[in-house]
Amino acid sequence: MITAELLSDLKSILSEEQMIEGESENHLLGNSGQVTIYPKSEEEIANVLKYANNHRKKITVSAGETKRGFGGIIDSADILLSLANYKGIVEHTPGDMTLTVKAGTPFKELQDYLAEHKQKVSLDPAWPEYATIGGIIASNESGPKRLGYGAGRDVVIGLRMVYPDGTIIRSGGKVVKNVAGYDMNKLFIGSMGTLGVVTEVTMKLRPLAKYESLVLLSFPEGNVEEIRSFAIHLLDSVMEPTALELLSPALSQKLIGENLHTLAIGFEDVESSVHYQEEYVKKIQPANSKMKILQQKEAQAFWDKIYSIGPNGAAPAAGSEIEASLKIGVTNLDVLHVINISQQLKDTHNVVVEAHGGIGHGLCQVNLKGASEDIESAIDQLRNSVNQLGGYVIVKHLPLSLRKKINIWGENPSYFFLLEGIKSKIDPNSVLNHKRYVGGI
Amino acid sequence: MASKQIKTNDKHVKNLANIVGGSRSILYHKEDLLAYDSDGFTLHRHLPKAVVFPKDTQEVAKLVKYCSDNQLPFLARGAGTGLSGGAIPMNGEVIISMVRMKRLLSVNLENRRAVVEPGFVNLKLTNSISDKGYYYAPDPSSQYCCTIGGNVAENAGGAHCLKYGVTTNHILGLEVVLPNGEIIEIGENGIPDAPGYDLLGLITGSEGTLGIVTKITVRILKNPEAKQTVLAYFDNVTDGSQAVSDIISAGIVPAALEMMDKTAIEGVEAAAFPVGHPKDIEAVLLIEVDGISAGIAEQINQILEVCNNRNVREVKVAQDELERGRWWANRKTGFGAMGAISADYLVQDGVIPRSKLPQVLNRINQISEEAGLRIANIFHAGDGNLHPLVLFDARIPGESEKALAAGSACLQACADVGGTITGEHGVGIEKREEMRFVFTDEEINAQTDIREVFNPNNLLNAGKLFPMPGRCVEIKKELKEKEAAIS
Amino acid sequence: MSLKEMALKQDPSCTTNSLSNYLWSDAPDENKWADCVHCGMCLESCPTYELTGQEQHSPRGRVHLIKSVAEGKLEVNEQFMDPVFACLDCRACTTACPADVDVGGLIEEARGQIRQAMPLTGWKGSVSKLFLQGIFPHQNRLNSMGSLLKFYQKSGMQKVVRKTKLINVMPQHLVEMEAIMPEIKEPLRKKYKNEKVIKAKGETKNEVSLLTGCVMDVMFSDINESTVNVLTRNGNDVSIPQNQTCCGALHVHAGDRETGRKLAKQNMEAFKDSDKVITNAAGCGCALKEYPELFREDPEWHEKAEEFSAKVEDISKYIHDTGYEKPKAELNTRITYHDACHLAHGQGVRQEPRDILLDIPGVEMVHMPNADRCCGSAGIYNITNPEMAGDVLESKMQNVPDDVEMISMGNPGCMLQMAMGVEKYGRNQKIVHTIQLLDWAYQKEDQLKGGE
Structure with missing residues (x-):
């Protein structure tokens, strides 16, 4: 049997307790492996990759499994390489405000550790308890606070990775400013593990905000123009919101019990500055809107809730209903349209829709729940509308069966040959996350 | 300036001239070309074959295609202010000068972005939107004349990147002419995270070796509501360095955090913009915080407290914009000011982890003593970007060589503590060999592999950024390829 | 000078006369270019670089070429002459340069060499010679030329010439100059x-x-x-x-x-x-x-x-600096101020004229963007390099605010050039010398006193 042969080959690289045979039944989300391995050292990872490369095996990379439903049209690869046991802080010099950490470290673990030093990684991804830093970087996850703090590409200053041929490659470094050679970090951030296995991530840190609050502004009329002009007013002021997230009425209902379009405006700074900014928002508050202000822990609790509203690949919903999650990118203010169009899918396509998007950065997350064919046509419909706005739709979570039907990345870009060229240079045998990326890379 | 006849027998020159519409847009006489034999880095010089001045993307694409089809090496050039030689035509390239593509194409305040042509000058962008209260954040000290196209190629930094990041953090979209003449658009409409590998991030900082940028969408920011600047004098460098770390550790993210040592202070006080720094202090810090007015005072108090805890001799807050301006002028003209105390200087651009500052400064002192040359230190202390200025006199035989060796030793010192060899000036020709201080052969190969995808014939800006070929890297690679072929 | 200069020092020394292609005495001074580190901070200050985008028409490019002749890499010829003579000599680069390189001085020295190597010919030569050797040094000839012009204006001939298009026989740029000749008074x-x-x-x-x-x-x-x-x-x-x-x-x-x-x-x-x-x-x-x-x-x-x-x-x-009486009469007018190159860049006088103007009651000063940008006059540059001068002027006029009545400045060459700009672009500003405005305010004050 093939699996047995594989197992015995792998035994020369790893100890037996580091590997288990794959799931017997087909997983809803696919992306399984005949054998799941849990390497503990970089050397083991390199050896496994070298072996796979030489023996034309396919490897799927995983750790927290939150993104198991993100991309890929293969039920099971030869090896599922899990970094779940490859975790821990490698280096942290508080005075440098930089941190090197192993890829399999769960995000929350990381933040809790840093909080002791009054520092943080300034990213706010979904499912922080499960999602690992490696996965967050590989899938380029960001949250509402991207407006204030940027994304993975603004935070990562160095990566260490294993190439498919087993070579260890470092990109960037440990310093916050670096233009030596190509900015290779960028290439690997968001590459969905198709180029190499990230083993260590070095990031620049931010101080924990001394104070934070959240202004929730709900608009009873649901008038897009009204929300738009308020947002423009706020963005054109000298206020510095760290988040300016528009919630769809359904999501607003779920989070704060108001079935209305709601703007979540986050402020983080020293206390006096935060209150000063709240006052400013009060001053320009549209006449018929409702305002609620949450301070400190309450504000944090709100954001924590937002981070767990989407589907989690590690614990997919059971039952007949299908879950989908979409990442939509448009020009900043077009977020208003996207949220509105998404909201309408509820009636036209009989699906449950929860959507939110950052007016200051243009990225939306739309979560859908419903019957398979409804989800399929809803995604189709949404993609059409977004294309007209010049934007894109990426389906971040979808059962394998539907991923085989829907191109989750959308049309290939005109420069697809470059993406292909990069992939075939680095991973000519397509060992890593085969067909999981744009255009079947 | 009337259009003249093209007087040459070189068919390539004639054909290139035809593409750009005649004699006003091409230079090919030796006398004119000589002005293009280097950029801001003058240690190497070489004449280009010709210099062409396209007016739009189509012309760039045609020029590139022509060069590519005819195996003519070529490169793009902006204002030519680069400090590492990225625009020097070492192989007698056809220089494609982007300076006539200098329009501001659009400004969209609501969505906080602007679209510019590559020849648009950095500072002009801020000047064009400042009346509305907006600005473009990356501010290299050459911003008065450097182009945004060049900034993209070099991933330019500046004094304020500690808080706001460097060029790559502000680029939303690019139109690029690839080395085969094909035009592509990345980050269409300036929307972030387009599906696919982040070519935007890869091309930014690729020093003109992957393609020629012809249109740039940048993020623009709202001016901060308030700004405060502090000057602090220290009697020893270690206290000054510790204060830097303490400020950062206190949870303050200053907009800028600059430091000068005693020798540097001697220079700036002897030059055009003295501000009366005491002559006997060992270090001065220039700290700027900006943001919401209501929060500034608290941060300033914290900074003053930190400085006092680190035995500051004197610390003061700028009383008005005039005083702030004088402090900055004093700092920003620091390099040029060295002319006042030394015949020549060599500037380096290492970066170190902030906490290693005292250690590396000691090492630089040592290097200075060993070489018998003074080294002034002016640096972006906040992000650990050092600019050691090796002072020497080229007229004294052997001193230039000593200075070069000392400069390289400074970079080695940075690399030794986990730092890097360039923070904002780029590798270019200057630091090709020093790339080995920070990267293994395999890592350098990984990068040239990427270049091959974009620039397979290596006609575009060849010989930059990576150690000279023909050495072990290439040989090993050949072996590897043979090995692969066999297996 | 930075280390970067050293590359050149590897060549045989450039100071030995054997290599230099400057054959006459008073050659460009090595010490002047030695300070140039080729940083490029001068580029945007240079009007000819702004227009052409070409390095040889930039300050550092010119310095590099001048140096190259001294090093024997270039000859003094037509191609070298072009960039050296296209310089407006506006000195804006001197202000911009962090190392205080005296580009203007170098240019003038280089021109001295060129003129000796290749004397001017053609109409440029004639005009140049007529003005420079035939007229300017001779006050009496200037006076009589002035008288001639005065006669020309008074006699009504001017009108005739303009009406009959006789003027069209002159090259276009001389026609423009003629149109704005100030009325000639007694010297x-x-x-x-x-x-x-x-x-x-x-x-x-x-x-x-x-x-x-x-x-x-x-x-x-x-x-x-x-x-x-x-x-x-x-x-x-x-x-x-x-x-x-x-x-x-x-x-x-x-x-x-x-x-x-x-x-x-x-x-x-x-x-x-x-x-x-x-x-x-x-x-x-x-x-x-x-x-x-x-x-x-x-x-x-x-x-x-x-x-x-x-x-x-x-x-x-x-x-x-020595103090002056502040005028008391009001000159109710909106003005803008143009920095003459040789005042602002050449002599560092920028604030003083503005202070004087602001001391005149009723004068409202409107800011002119790029006020210290050359107007293109530059001595007789507008006669010898009409096309470039015209482009420079156009760019200057775009910066003149619409709603001002006067443009004040401190140099006659600029006054002629700016007057031409006003005429050519259909503007209606009066061109005045700073000191004239102060004098008028005094005169008005005296008149008012006389009227009491």
Whole structure:
């Protein structure tokens, strides 16, 4: 049997307790492996990759499994390489405000550790308890606070990775400013593990905000123009919101019990500055809107809730209903349209829709729940509308069966040959996350 | 300036001239070309074959295609202010000068972005939107004349990147002419995270070796509501360095955090913009915080407290914009000011982890003593970007060589503590060999592999950024390829 | 100079004369280019670089070419001449340069070499020769040319010429100049021919001498009048040495350094008894201050020139520094101020004229963007390089605010050029000299007093 042969080959690289045979039944989300391995050292990872490369095996990379439903049209690869046991802080010099950490470290673990030093990684991804830093970087996850703090590409200053041929490659470094050679970090951030296995991530840190609050502004009329002009007013002021997230009425209902379009405006700074900014928002508050202000822990609790509203690949919903999650990118203010169009899918396509998007950065997350064919046509419909706005739709979570039907990345870009060229240079045998990326890379 | 006849027998020159519409847009006489034999880095010089001045993307694409089809090496050039030689035509390239593509194409305040042509000058962008209260954040000290196209190629930094990041953090979209003449658009409409590998991030900082940028969408920011600047004098460098770390550790993210040592202070006080720094202090810090007015005072108090805890001799807050301006002028003209105390200087651009500052400064002192040359230190202390200025006199035989060796030793010192060899000036020709201080052969190969995808014939800006070929890297690679072929 | 210069030092030394292709004495000074590190901070300050985007038409490019001739890499030929003579000599690069490289000085020295290597021919040569050698140095000829112009204007011939399109036989740019020729009045030096000293009104505080200037005194004699009025009103005895001559600026700009030296010597003689030499033409003032440059190879005259140049001061700076009576009458007008290159970049006088204007009641100052950008006049540049001068002027005029009534400045060359700009682009501003406005305010004050 093939699996047995594989197992015995792998035994020369790893100890037996580091590997288990794959799931017997087909997983809803696919992306399984005949054998799941849990390497503990970089050397083991390199050896496994070298072996796979030489023996034309396919490897799927995983750790927290939150993104198991993100991309890929293969039920099971030869090896599922899990970094779940490859975790821990490698280096942290508080005075440098930089941190090197192993890829399999769960995000929350990381933040809790840093909080002791009054520092943080300034990213706010979904499912922080499960999602690992490696996965967050590989899938380029960001949250509402991207407006204030940027994304993975603004935070990562160095990566260490294993190439498919087993070579260890470092990109960037440990310093916050670096233009030596190509900015290779960028290439690997968001590459969905198709180029190499990230083993260590070095990031620049931010101080924990001394104070934070959240202004929730709900608009009873649901008038897009009204929300738009308020947002423009706020963005054109000298206020510095760290988040300016528009919630769809359904999501607003779920989070704060108001079935209305709601703007979540986050402020983080020293206390006096935060209150000063709240006052400013009060001053320009549209006449018929409702305002609620949450301070400190309450504000944090709100954001924590937002981070767990989407589907989690590690614990997919059971039952007949299908879950989908979409990442939509448009020009900043077009977020208003996207949220509105998404909201309408509820009636036209009989699906449950929860959507939110950052007016200051243009990225939306739309979560859908419903019957398979409804989800399929809803995604189709949404993609059409977004294309007209010049934007894109990426389906971040979808059962394998539907991923085989829907191109989750959308049309290939005109420069697809470059993406292909990069992939075939680095991973000519397509060992890593085969067909999981744009255009079947 | 009337259009003249093209007087040459070189068919390539004639054909290139035809593409750009005649004699006003091409230079090919030796006398004119000589002005293009280097950029801001003058240690190497070489004449280009010709210099062409396209007016739009189509012309760039045609020029590139022509060069590519005819195996003519070529490169793009902006204002030519680069400090590492990225625009020097070492192989007698056809220089494609982007300076006539200098329009501001659009400004969209609501969505906080602007679209510019590559020849648009950095500072002009801020000047064009400042009346509305907006600005473009990356501010290299050459911003008065450097182009945004060049900034993209070099991933330019500046004094304020500690808080706001460097060029790559502000680029939303690019139109690029690839080395085969094909035009592509990345980050269409300036929307972030387009599906696919982040070519935007890869091309930014690729020093003109992957393609020629012809249109740039940048993020623009709202001016901060308030700004405060502090000057602090220290009697020893270690206290000054510790204060830097303490400020950062206190949870303050200053907009800028600059430091000068005693020798540097001697220079700036002897030059055009003295501000009366005491002559006997060992270090001065220039700290700027900006943001919401209501929060500034608290941060300033914290900074003053930190400085006092680190035995500051004197610390003061700028009383008005005039005083702030004088402090900055004093700092920003620091390099040029060295002319006042030394015949020549060599500037380096290492970066170190902030906490290693005292250690590396000691090492630089040592290097200075060993070489018998003074080294002034002016640096972006906040992000650990050092600019050691090796002072020497080229007229004294052997001193230039000593200075070069000392400069390289400074970079080695940075690399030794986990730092890097360039923070904002780029590798270019200057630091090709020093790339080995920070990267293994395999890592350098990984990068040239990427270049091959974009620039397979290596006609575009060849010989930059990576150690000279023909050495072990290439040989090993050949072996590897043979090995692969066999297996 | 940075280490980067060293690359060149690996070549045989550039200071030995064997390599240099400068064949005449007074060659470009090595010390002037040695400071250039090729950083490029000068680029955007240069009007010709702005227009062409070409390095050889930029300050650092020109410096590099000038240096290359000295190193034997280039010859003094047509191709070299082009960029060197396309320079407006506006000195904006000197202001922009962090290392204080004297680009203007280098350019003038290089022009000296070029003119000797390849004398001018063709119409440019004739015009140049006529103005530089035939007219400017000879006050009487200038006067009679002035008289001729005056006759031409008064006689109505001007109208005839304009109407009958006779004017079209002239090259276009000369036509434009003709259209804005100021009305010619009696020159100051003629008027005060018999007065040794024009006494201060009231108590004498200082004694000064006035350089009346060649063109200024003929074409803009009323500005000279105003200058005398302002000086005497503020306690200055003014003398006008009769044997003074043209400052030589235009000759030096054009590469005729020999004539420049001749004129310099005559002026140094003429003003040898003066403690203070006042100029109201920025170009002249700058030239006088730079006389030492002409005598680098002549220690005796160099010393005299140093002494002389220390005495030279622009009227606006002099008045500002020694104190002046603030006018009380209101001149209700909106104005903008243009920095003459040779005042702002050449002499560092920027704030003083603005302060003076703002001290006049009722004057509202509107900011002109890029106020210190060259207007394209640059001596006789507008005659010799009409196309580039025209482009520079166009870009200048775009910066002139729409809603001002006057444009004030401190240099006659600029005044002619800006007047041409106003005419050419259908604008309606009056062109005035800073000191004229101050004088008018005084006069108005006196009139009002007289009326009481």
